[in-house]
Amino acid sequence: MVVDQDRRTALDPDEVDRVFAALADATRRDILVRVLHEEQSVSALARRYDMSFAAVQKHVAVLARAALVHKRKQGREQIVSGDVETVRAAGRLLDALEEVWRGRVDRIAELLALDPEEDRT
Amino acid sequence: MTVTSVVKDVDRLELRLVCDFEAAPDRVWQVWADPRRLERWWGPPEWPATFLDHDLRTGGRARYVMTGPDGTKAGGWWRFTAVDAPRTIELEDGFADDSGEPDDSLPVAHVRVTLEDAGAGTRMTVVTRYPTLDELEKVVAMGMVEGMTLAAGQIDAVLADL
Numbered sequence: 340m341v342v343d344q345d346r347r348t349a350l351d352p353d354e355v356d357r358v359f360a361a362l363a364d365a366t367r368r369d370i371l372v373r374v375l376h377e378e379q380s381v382s383a384l385a386r387r388y389d390m391s392f393a394a395v396q397k398h399v400a401v402l403a404r405a406a407l408v409h410k411r412k413q414g415r416e417q418i419v420s421g422d423v424e425t426v427r428a429a430g431r432l433l434d435a436l437e438e439v440w441r442g443r444v445d446r447i448a449e450l451l452a453l454d455p456e457e458d459r460t
Numbered sequence: 461m462t463v464t465s466v467v468k469d470v471d472r473l474e475l476r477l478v479c480d481f482e483a484a485p486d487r488v489w490q491v492w493a494d495p496r497r498l499e500r501w502w503g504p505p506e507w508p509a510t511f512l513d514h515d516l517r518t519g520g521r522a523r524y525v526m527t528g529p530d531g532t533k534a535g536g537w538w539r540f541t542a543v544d545a546p547r548t549i550e551l552e553d554g555f556a557d558d559s560g561e562p563d564d565s566l567p568v569a570h571v572r573v574t575l576e577d578a579g580a581g582t583r584m585t586v587v588t589r590y591p592t593l594d595e596l597e598k599v600v601a602m603g604m605v606e607g608m609t610l611a612a613g614q615i616d617a618v619l620a621d622l
Contacts, residue, residue, distance in 0.1 A: 365530045376566065436475050437466055439504075440586060444479045446501035447491050447584075448462045451483040 354406070361405035366390075367398045374408055375421030382416065464583070474589045481582045485575045488582045489546035492516070492573065502526075507534070518543050522551075525558060533558035549573040567591075 362368055370384055385395040399419050402408040408419050467476045481488050491497045495511035503509035507526040514522040522538040535556030542550040550573075555566035567590060574585045 365528065365532050369532065436588060437477070440475070440477050440588070441463055441466075442504055443501050444462050444477070444584075447488070448479075448481060450491055450497060450500055451481050451487060 357405040358407065361401050361407055364398065364401075366395075367402055370395075370398055370419070371402055371407055371421060374419045375423065378418050378420035380413075380416040380418050381410075384419065473592070474587060477586045477588075479584050479586075480578055481584065482580065483582060484580075485546045485577060485582045488575050488584060492549055493545070495522075498524075509536075516540060516543055516545075516549070523556060523561075525556075535559065535561070535563075537562045547575055 362371070366388060373379060373384065373387075381396055381399055382392065384399070385392040388395055396417075399408065399410065399417075402419075403410055406422055408421055410417050410419055412418075462479050462481065464478045464480055465476075466478075491501060493516050495514035498511055498514070499509050502524065503526040507528050509524045509526045512523040512525065516522075518540060520540045520543070522540070524536050524538075526534045526536070528534070535558050537554050537556045539552045539554075540549065541552060542548060549571075551571050552568050553571050554568040555563045557563055570589045570591075572585075572587045572589075576583045576585075
């Protein structure tokens with residue numbers, strides 16, 4: 340199946356706001372990337388950052404409200420896992436990759452448009 | 461328009477992007493061959509890439525680190541599986557830790573770059589492919605995080621102008 344370009348997103352504006360707000364923070368982006376890769380307990384996450392358990396728990400709660408991660412109890416631990424569906428819905432599969440490459444192509448074009456004098460090889 | 465076509469093939473988990481540049485293939489080759497030039501376009505403006513190694517020959521490797529606005533580092537590595545100057549580069553692109561050492565547990569993309577003469581310029585085709593849907597989802601999800609960062613930065617810039 341070949342999909343052509345389609346700018347729609349599957350999230351409503353409130354959800355998009357929550358996703359953007361959740362991703363506006365570097366620690367939360369870092370947590371999200373980690374738990375997308377592999378689910379982790381809040382305490383394991385807390386050990387990775389120079390901040391309190393409660394602060395990490397707050398970050399996780401913001402991500403959970405945006406449905407970017409899910410929390411479940413396992414004994415005394417809270418396990419956090421990434422929600423690929425939400426992240427994917429935020430831009431749809433392959434769209435993000437296209438954006439990355441469009442940005443790169445624009446930058447290459449700018450670089451090539453510079454005076455060839457600058458072309459030291 | 462620089463980008464001529466974009467085809468997403470969900471079955472083959474492939475993104476094929478064709479673009480045209482007003483420069484001869486030798487000059488377009490240099491944006492891949494010269495790490496100092498690569499650094500000016502591989503990462504988004506907010507996440508510039510620094511290439512620690514760049515050995516553009518079949519079997520050669522490259523390591524790079526991208527640095528975010530708050531100093532967060534994201535590493536990557538390439539392995540060149542075929543290099544034919546100034547026409548073809550095939551590489552594997554993976555994730556690395558902040559010193560650029562490969563993280564083998566994360567997905568690897570296969571990228572094929574082809575440069576062809578197109579009138580006075582060059583047509584560049586970039587095909588990016590992932591081995592499994594899981595890996596593609598993971599990479600796109602991670603890419604989204606970077607994309608969102610970029611978009612969020614742009615929103616800030618717009619707000620600052622109001």
